[in-house]
Amino acid sequence: MTAKILHGGEIVQDAWTVLEDGCAEIESSVGRVIVTLARWRTEREALLARYAAVGVLVPNTTDIEAAHLEISDRPLIALQFPTFTDGRALSQAVVLRKRLAFRGELRALGDVIRDLVFWLGRCGFDSIVPRKDQNLESCRAALNEITVAYQAAADHHTPVWIRRRGQAAAH
Amino acid sequence: MYRYDETDRALVMQRVEQFRDQTRRYLAGELSEDEFRHLRLRNGLYQQRFAPMLRISVPYGLLESAQLRKMAHIVRKYDKGYGHFTTRQNIQLNWPKLEQVPDLLGELVEVQLHGIQACGNDTRNITADYLAGVAPDEHTDPRPYCELLRQYITLNPEFYWLPRKFKFGFTGAAVDRAATRTNDVAVHLVRRVDGAIGYRFFVGGGLGRQPLLAQEMNPFVPESDLLRYACAVLRTFNRFGRRDNIHKARIKIVLREWGIERFRAAIEEEYAKIKASVEGDELLLLPEDIERMRGYFTAPDYQPVSEAGADVVALAARDAGFAAWIKRNVRAHKAPGYRVVFVSLKAPDHVPGDCTAEQFEALADICDAYSFGQLRSTYDQNLILADVAERDLQEVWRRLAAVELATPNIGLVTDIVSCPGLDFCGLANAGSIGVAQDIYRRFDTLDAQYEIGAIRITISGCMNGCGHHSVGHIGILGVDKHGEEWYQVTLGGSPGNDAAIGERIGRALARDEIADGVERLIRGYLELRCDEDETFIECYRRLGMAPFKALLYVNESEAAAA
Incomplete structure (x- = not known):
């Protein structure tokens, strides 16, 4: 039985299993696994042969553009938040989504608290695994906590300076 | 002055409700102390010695009468009847009650004020030349650019969890009145001979531990690319800023560890990539965007x-x-x-x-x-x-x-810059205000002040340097020695065009020695200067540390001579 997570703004049963490094013997019936970038690099063929889908977990210190060629065809990329205050993966996410046009599932893992969720959503994470003690319903609500934005991130917002074109300055 | 429209208003109001809910969850025990700390800091709320401190952002130092009246109401209702202006042009309240802060913030947003990103590891309030738009030496008013950048960095999700605080300072004049190079990023508006406006970007400044001045990164970024270049710098910082040691987490440390060439190459590479991508299109400012923003900062209707x-x-x-x-x-x-x-x-x-x-x-x-x-x-x-x-x-x-607001001492010895110090601040090692007042009393006759002329005395109660001691002509840093308050003196600092980090002169002075010591420095300068026009800082630069050291440690010199 897998955990529940947020995906596409809804609370769903997680379809993926994280395959820890060194743990080789997970049944292929699991279907969808997430492996580290290091493991993906060394066991790519075997993993593809064994599992229906393989996602890759990228450390937040990795140059996402340099790694991109190896993972651009993956159905899922997971990025890490060792602590909720460590925002490196937010930049990785924005670059992945906007510059590298990654369209697969983008997952946030780690110390994901409810009050990080809003920022994750804006940076293009559509798959969010909150820390175990977090209330999922509350996390889901956090996605839409602030409905307006000045700037675009990897989301639906248009920058305010573009939206205001053609309008006179308010006084 | 910039006027909020529906977007700005909705943003700050929703932000208040977000914080109200966070405060509620904290008080209900649903958020840990540490988690709430990071959230409240990003709303300007800092825990001080006796009470929370609320820092209210004043974008590039511009206020209007409705905001002042609201502040009067706020400090009476939520505080002890006064507010404190800081070196970053902000206002701090020392005594709000945590459970009342959401209501306080709710009242502030009615007049376009807030504490968003006033503290915490994020992009802080932008400071600018306080004479923007009126200075005779100004070629380009920086405020429209400040406001465009303010909007870009406000609640920007990618840069909301940076390694450390991040500050921008702007000027568009010949004289730097905003201590721009003490910021992580200094933006100097420039006008080329062909009339084209652009930005001279300096990066890697910061006071506090290891004070450094920002170094030139790019001499001319075109006017359209303010947000593109800012994005490149911020992203580089977010990626490479150290997160293993809070004392080494500012962007200045990346610059120092990498060296300027590698650092510049990284920013320029990111800038080039941004320009070439869809992000670059979004971040490109058109002339009409800037023109529209200029419309908020037009000159008032001056009479002939x-x-x-x-x-x-x-x-x-x-x-x-x-x-x-x-x-x-x-x-x-x-x-x-x-x-x-x-x-x-x-x-x-x-x-x-x-x-x-x-x-x-x-x-x-x-x-x-x-x-x-x-x-x-x-x-x-x-x-x-x-x-x-x-x-x-x-x-x-x-x-x-x-109302006691006409003391004729601007730029003089009693115009002392000081942080709140140990009287309020949880970080401070020593008092600042009392030292400021002691020094003030030594020179409070106007004749004495005029004789001394232009001088900048700055006092910080700790290494973090909110009182900008590192860039004072005479800088005073409070340190704790076995539970006692001591004061280290630096000389020769300056925040302006001649920006320099002051040099530490020698051993720290005790609380009861510091005002005497500063008085000796200043009275001694009057003897040392070559003529009445030579200011303290000019005299120091001409003569160097030695004669001033002898003045400060006169007792030791006597002891050594005896």
Whole structure:
């Protein structure tokens, strides 16, 4: 039985299993696994042969553009938040989504608290695994906590300076 | 002045509700102390020694009368009747109650004020030349650019969890009045001979531990690329800023560890990639975007000099008090018939930078009547009425004097910059305010102050350097030695065009020695200077540390000689 997570703004049963490094013997019936970038690099063929889908977990210190060629065809990329205050993966996410046009599932893992969720959503994470003690319903609500934005991130917002074109300055 | 539209209003109001919910969850035990700490800091709320401190952002130091009246109300209702202006042009409240802060913030947003990103590891309030738009030496008003950047960095999700705080400072004038290079990023507006406007970007400044001045990264980024280049710098910082040691987490440390060539190459590479991508299209500012923003910062309707002007010299000749104030607190204005009036927050026996509810109200009335309804806060913890007609100067002086805001000491020895220090701050090692007041009393006759001339004394109660001690001509840093307050003196710092980090002179002085020591430095300078025009900093630069060291440690010299 897998955990529940947020995906596409809804609370769903997680379809993926994280395959820890060194743990080789997970049944292929699991279907969808997430492996580290290091493991993906060394066991790519075997993993593809064994599992229906393989996602890759990228450390937040990795140059996402340099790694991109190896993972651009993956159905899922997971990025890490060792602590909720460590925002490196937010930049990785924005670059992945906007510059590298990654369209697969983008997952946030780690110390994901409810009050990080809003920022994750804006940076293009559509798959969010909150820390175990977090209330999922509350996390889901956090996605839409602030409905307006000045700037675009990897989301639906248009920058305010573009939206205001053609309008006179308010006084 | 920038005016909120529906987007701005919705954003700050939703933000208040977000924080209200966070506060509720914290008080209900659903958020840990550490988790809530990061959230409240990003709303300006800092835990001090006795109570929370709320820092209210004043974008590039610009305020208007409705905001001043609201501040008067706020400090009466939620605090002890006063607020404190900081070196970053912000306002701090020392005594709000946590459970009332959401309501307080709710009242602030009614007048376009908030504490968003006022503290915490994020992009902070942007500071700028306090004479923007009125300085005779200005070629380009920086405020439209500040506001465009403010909007880009406000609640920007990618840069909301940076390794450490991140500050921008702007100027578009010949004289740097905003200590720009003490910021993580200094933006100097430039105008090329062909008329093209651009930005000279400096990166990697910061005070606190290991004070450093920002270094030039790019001499000319085109006007359209303000946000693109800012994005490149911020992303580089977010990726490479150290997160293993809070004392090494500012961008200045990346610059120092990498060296300027590698650092510049990384930023330029990211900038090039941004330009070439869809992000680059979004971040590109069109001339109309900038023009539209300029519309918020147009000059007020100045009257012709025949209406506004007055023979100030003749007026001053009849009143010595007015004359002193004109000489010290009034400066030239680019519009004929107008002057810039400095409001001194450095009255005798007052805390530098403090402003009472009554003063907020008086200022609101004065700026409504005499300065187009606006007021500014300065880097030196004073205020400015930027557009006063010469014919109104005497009345403005009387009204300011009535609320103790006309002390004629701008730029003089009693115009001391000071953080709140140990009296309030949870980080401080030593008191600042008491030291400021002690030094003040040594020189409180005007004649003495005028004789000494321009000098910058700055005091910080700890290494974090909120009082900008590193860039004071005489900088004083409070340190803790076995539970006692001691003070380290640095000399030769400057925040301006001649920006320099001060040099530590020697051993720290005890609390009961520091005012004596500073007095000896200053009285000694009067003997050392080559003529009356040589300022303290010029004299120090000519003579070097040695004669000043002998002045400060006179007792040791005597002991050594005996």
